[in-house]
Amino acid sequence: MQRRIYDEDHEAFRDVVKEFLRRYATNERAEQWNRDGEIDRQTILAAGEQGIIGLSVPEQFGGAGMIGDYRFRAVVNEETIRAGLGSLAGTFGVHEDLAVPYLVHFGTEEQQQKWLPKMASGEALGALAMTEPGAGSDLRGATTTAKKVDGGYLVNGAKTFISNGKTADVVVTFVKTGEGNRAGDFSLVVIEHGMEGFEHGKKLDKMGFHGQDTAELSFSDVFVPEANLLGGREGLGFVQLMQNLPLERLSIGVCAAAAAQAGFEWTLEYTSNRTAFGQAVADFQNSRFRLADMATTVEAMWAYVDQAMDLYSRGELTADDAAKLKFWCTEREWEVLDAGVQLHGGYGYITEYPITRAFLDARVHRIYGGSNEVMREIVARAVTGRK
Ligand SMILES: Cc1cc2nc3c(=O)[nH]c(=O)nc-3n(C[C@H](O)[C@H](O)[C@H](O)COP(=O)(O)OP(=O)(O)OC[C@H]3O[C@@H](n4cnc5c(N)ncnc54)[C@H](O)[C@@H]3O)c2cc1C
Missing domain, CATH: 1.20.140.10 (Butyryl-CoA Dehydrogenase, subunit A, domain 3)
Structure with missing residues (x-):
């Protein structure tokens, strides 16, 4: 049955994706990703340069401005998976569909300016950290806390099963800013690679997606500036x-x-x-x-x-x-x-x-x-x- 969802722009973009995969996702590279358990940064940067990622980042921040039109992302998924590169599709997917949209939809002007250009270019890879060792489906059981201190928050706790967790530069993290477990007690904060007290635990050894990193994260008195509270207001996480x-x-x-x-x-x-x-x-x-x-x-x-x-x-x-x-x-x-x-x-x-x-x-x-x-x-x- 003929699919009618794509027009010539999507088909032209499909050719760009195929060419990108032909050049940058060779068998040798894919084998290396599987051995390393992660996609190398050069490939992510090349994807940024060729416009394979950053699709939903607004044009003023260096992206393609396609938020709301998933068809270009679908073309990337189709071609990457058809090439047998599930881990690459997964890495792009977490960045594009799980991390970038939070900044596009809810980020303050300052947050967007700080991270979106780098997320479009591949200089900064994104992840979304919700799941904890004791709370997956039931997110209200999350216990990673962000306690208000002068100028920001001190974050303590642990996350697990975080896709792109080790390689990400920007981790949109679900934390408890309130005392209870009502929806308004939770917020999202952006935790950055290199912040003191933020450690990547071991990369998890998985059944599949061997070339994509999935990691444990730990936060020990991580100082997160107030400017990293997503949307600038507490209690909006849920x-x-x-x-x-x-x-x-x-x-x-x-x-x-x-x-x-x-x-x-x-x-x-x-x-x-x-x-x-x-x-x-x-x-x-x-x-x-x-x-x-x-x-x-x-x-x-x-x-x-x-x-x-x-x-x-x-x-x-x-x-x-x-x-x-x-x-x-x-x-x-x-x-x-x-x-x-x-x-x-x-x-x-x-x-x-x-x-x-x-x-x-x-x-x-x-x-x-x-x-x-x-x-x-x-x-x-x-x-x-x-x-
Ligand atoms: C490879 C991989 C990548 C992941 N990437 C991410 C990521 O990037 N970011 C992130 O935050 N998380 C990530 N996760 C976590 C994933 O979203 C959770 O594993 C998932 O939501 C289930 O949570 P859990 O493992 O705690 O299982 P549990 O919640 O403990 O569930 C155990 C079982 O109970 C069932 N169950 C739970 N509640 C109910 C209910 N109300 N009714 C009926 N059955 C129920 C579940 O369906 C499941 O079968 C990833 C997980 C894996 C394995």
């Missing part, structure tokens, strides 16, 4: 998160569809070339039916994702729309990639193959960005009207 989480979930939905699409293409190619019992694996009736199912599921995913991108661009994608999209797409992604692994036979278990890496990467899509159980809770609340 409201700010709630406003941006639909974008994070849309972004995961797009990546899920892109991975399913790529998984289908890799599987079609593999089964067309692999023979068993004197014929191509693709010609067994079972393979034909599985490929037909995969292709149809991928098209349904795109139809849903494209509709969500359109609503997002109109400012009409609701929190429950985004929750539905996130859980439904990531579960379809899992089914499609699992079928792809199966049709690759033993090679589907060998991580040299892109289908295997995509399958391992995909597992976390059902866990992060709000687990799929929490997504169903949001949807259930909306459709039943019951808490």
